[in-house]
Amino acid sequence: MKTVFMVAEKPSLAQSIARILSRGSMSSRKGLNGTCSVYEYPGTFAGQPVRFKMTSVCGHVMTLDFLGKYNKWDKVDPAELFSQAPTEKKEANPKLNMVKFLQVEGRGSDCIVLWLDCDKEGENICFEVLDAVLPVMNQAHGGEQTVFRARFSSITDTDICAAMARLGEPDHNEALSVDARQELDLRIGCAFTRFQTKYFQGKYGNLDSSLISFGPCQTPTLGFCVERHDKIQSFKPETYWVLQAKVDVDKDRSLLLDWDRVRVFDREIAQMFLNMTKLEKEAQVEATSRKEKAKQRPLALNTVEMLRVASSALGMGPQHAMQTAERLYTQGYISYPRTETTHYPESFDLKGPLRQQANHPYWADTVKQLLAAGINRPRKGHDAGDHPPITPMKAATEAELGGEAWRLYEYITRHFIATVSHDCKYLQSSVSFRVGPERFTCTGFTEIMPWQSVPLEESLPTCQKGDTLAVAEVKLLEKQTSPPDYLTEAELITLMEKHGIGTDASIPVHINNICQRNYVVVESGRRLKPTNLGIVLVHGYYKIDAELVLPTIRSAVEKQLNLIAQGRADFRQVLGHTLDVFKRKFHYFVDSIAGMDELMEVSFSPLAATGKPLSRCGKCHRFMKYIQAKPSRLHCSHCDETYTLPQNGTIKLYKELRCPLDDFELVLWSSGSRGKSYPLCPYCSNHPPFRDMKKGTGCNECTHPSCQHSLSMLGIGQCVECESGVLVLDPTSGPKWRVACNRCNVVAHCFENAHRVRVSAETCASCEAALLDVDFNKAKSPLPGDGTQHTGCVFCDPVFQELVELKHAASCHPMHRGPGRRQGRGRGRGRRPAGKPGPRRPKDKMSALAAYFV
């Protein structure tokens, strides 16, 4: 029997589609990556009985990147990234092993049906899947079609079955347009980001951002925030005047009237109006009106609207809201949360989800009433053909979801109930008055359907045309126009959506990016206030090449890409041309960078003027300055050299000890008082002295054979948790001595009351770990009798075993696993796990010295 292999874009869709096509009778099992499932069922295809095998990928299978050596920032001129630097497709998520998975499942199938989302990205993923699967499929005989594309506009029985009935072919042009987009974004984004980052970080010491990134989406996003900032800055308040009349309704109630002219900006004219009215004793009712108005029920909920409300009403950032929504989805509380669609398909069962809510403590009454009286069909919205609007799928309580998730769920559910409710109708009544020659109005609302709420104002007096009310007071109010406030996240989302910047799934990422890069900060009310850095960057782009920050940068490129998708332009030509344009922009930007520098200088200090003297340079023996702002580093202004330091920790001078290789004073990096710490040579860390040392490492990874701070001298044995790490004695941790892994986060506490701990040259006979030589305090020695000195293996010695506490690794260490599992991995000092040969470690002193002089 032939096999038809089918692939969807995500696990949830594979399941839904398989369930629909097999009418619920399919077998299911997990795939080898543990994330994607495989569904199998018998059926007919092209008139033949076949076996269907449905599974999915997880979004893109591949991602575009530069070849390895072009990822070395100091070795490649960013200008080369526009054309010379070759790119390659890498697996997007190596952990998922997607190519292997597709090949295992697709091997030997006769046909493939591609059920990827029906947008350009989906079309591109079609070809990623084909690249993996075609080579392992059975060869077609006689040139029959074996590759099919299913096109569906919603995940409903009718639509999926219709798509299956009229399969087409994947669209190569659409896929190519995405290839072009990927390459443009990569080359342009990385070139500008690397140049800016290196240039400004090499000049200023207090930018406080570890990366000065640029991107066709994130930069215009920042642009919107700075544009609003500029409006606020250039705002000049204007004085205006308002005439306010107060009339008496009865003896203890009066009413404020709104002036029909609203306000005037000329003081004398305002005064004139006051003069004309202030002596009037009566206000005549000129007209009354009552109009029925309606506040429409909301459109069904899509992602961006959910993010807007989450930010503005719930105070939840888009990134966080999205994560929360995803959790609600995977737990079955809501439908798929990434959708552009605001329209329910005709066949969508609205009553089912509503019935789920019929006993909810908060809204049971409303829901029951709706179910009894009949629901109102939701308004006609936009159908993007992706997923139905976000809908609550089962009832939940606050206790079961917990704070944040509950608030989002509550909103989604209330929104859903509203979409199938009736519009909110109310009466607007207004009374127009005349005071002298001037007209005033008073407006109020009356509810018609009390269960729906519109803020009600004080009820109006009942009066009719010709009535008069006594004027209590007419006065002039002097007011000032006020500047706009900073952009709210919700407003920013709207702007991005309007200009086509980002997608429903990526909008939160771009906003998060500009926060993380310290271009904007989130203020109260979730308003985004640009930082000095953000402002200077945007102003700099404006000065040099405004197109770099204008929102049109994205849409202009996308227009070109659409030509590829439509088959009206050649992929190579569009790519080449657009890259050429941006390459020119890049060179112009580099040549004009002085223009941005002028702005930078106003807000930021040069490297040489930043930081505090900390440790001495090994070359000139002058003090280098420690720059704490991100990225933290040491700068020697005499040699004009910068040495980057490990981030996310504190740096102190290490007893003025020096590195024997370069004479630089060592510093001590520490992650916190009870955490990890290790000494580090600023020079070695940036220019590793040995072949097997990586950049950015400390003395705990240094293979110097005799330096007292090195791995060779302080290493004890292989890490109990990670593959490649070695446990190293922390020489500064006394009196609460610790050993820590030089790769992962394992920290083991030992010997609370020892005044000296040394790593012995001898090793343990049974596990090869280095022995520790410990001098305990006389008064608090845990040793039997009066003994204060003991040498032994931390893993095997019965005395030490009692004293060593292996933090978050206790159950992993062979010692604690019980018998029979100790073979295979020696724990000797610096020993590598079998099958994973690292750089070979020197065995004896002579070979160690040989390594030393490479």
Add this chain to the structure above:
DNA sequence: GCAAGGTC
């Protein structure tokens, strides 16, 4: 250490 786009 970069981009933006999928999705987990």
